[in-house]
Amino acid sequence: MTTTSIFRTVLGADFERLHPQLQRRFSVGLASGEACTGRGVMDRIWHGRAFVKPFLALGATRNILVPRPGRQVPFVIENVPYTDGFGRETVTFVRTFDLPGRPRRFDAQMVLGPKGDRILDYLGTHQHLASDLHLRAEPDGSLLIRSGEHRFREGVVDVRVPELIGATAEVRESFDDAAGLFRIRVRVVNRYFGPLFGYEGSFEASYTDVRACGVRPGLRPVREEARA
Template sequence: MTIYQTLLGEDFKRLHPMLQQRYALPIEKPFYATGVMQKIESGATWLRPFYTVAARTNFLFPESGENVPFTIRNTCKVLPNGELEVLWERSFHFTQKTRHFDARMTIDPVQKVVKDYLGAPSLFYSDLHFTVTKEGKLLIRSGVQRFVLSKMELPIPKVLEGRVIVEEGFDDVRQVFTIHVSIHNPLLGRLMMYAGEFTQQSM
């Protein structure tokens, strides 16, 4: 049973069958897919110094674009302590540069949250709350966030948080996974948005 099945419990069965298959993630058997982000929008130009640092750690990046080729790989691994971890590797292939957005996820079964460490190395942490919509889509919202400084984690004031909303579904007509991600700050506005579709590929 993967971390997402454990987290969602019986609600996991309410996901679209293709999403159930996508998030089953047997250990060391990656889910790999290719697709296109129809739109990617970064934040304000004056935030470029922040994006420059973030991009070096495979986190956020300054580019925007349309119809950007995209790949995603999710791999479930067993940590030395026996805990399951899912590695997220997302690549956005812009014309002049490929950008990466990586993360490592485990769960807190008591608090019922996904523990999401963003970037490689990770500089940011966020609680993630997973729910299933009545249409069988997966809805993800961020919670508590922290800066990660080596072995220290410092709370991020709410006014500086990047509030995340993710909706992932499956289009039965076109036989593609659909994704919409929004990261927004109450003061700075949009930090990142991307929306598109992808199709699983054999490894």
């Protein structure tokens, strides 16, 4: 177990440049003993051109991306630390969007890379997709997260997702002092086809003692991937 959060480990001294509310939120981990739950509203969930819809629908079968657009969509994000089956500290990033018809989830689990210089982001219920995340504290105290290349892993298969069908995600999270809310904006873009998917909204955060509350059923992935 790290003596600090996986996010502070990667950012190092730059962690102190984050807004104090972001510092607390990204201090969740086994060392702090805290989990964070955000509840709020997505002002909009948007999709790119029509041809991306089948890919979004396919991803939704494993809780990757969100297959339907919407406005003023209530959502919850759960960041809960635990030790996975390979002994690694893991923090969940499970987002549930209360869309008409039935809720949709976008699941991710984050672990510290082997050298402690990056976050590895496993996507979906079966962790078939993985990507390095690059974190940066911005001058305004916000946190910018950019994804690197994606890899697909299943059984003996371990291949890089080609740029033609892959995408880069950019996440910006900040804290609005006037409103007392966290702001989040996500854009997923393909190099050749442009914007594919995204959302933006705001939320309030609450913190719980993970040692007392544990990890609720259904939050952990169905399958875990060892390869980093």
